Amino acid sequence: KDFDYKGYTHHASDDDPQYEIKSDKTDHIAAHKGSALKKKS
Structure with a gap:
């Protein structure tokens, strides 16, 4: 769902969510696609 x-x-x-x-x-605080993020180890 698109959001401002x-x-x-x-x-x-649902297939390409974004995260705050x-x-x-x-x-x-920023919004990013899941594909742009990596888990912190």
């Missing part, structure tokens, strides 16, 4: 986030339209679906991520260093 910080003035931008993000295109998400908060930075540990800056507390900045």
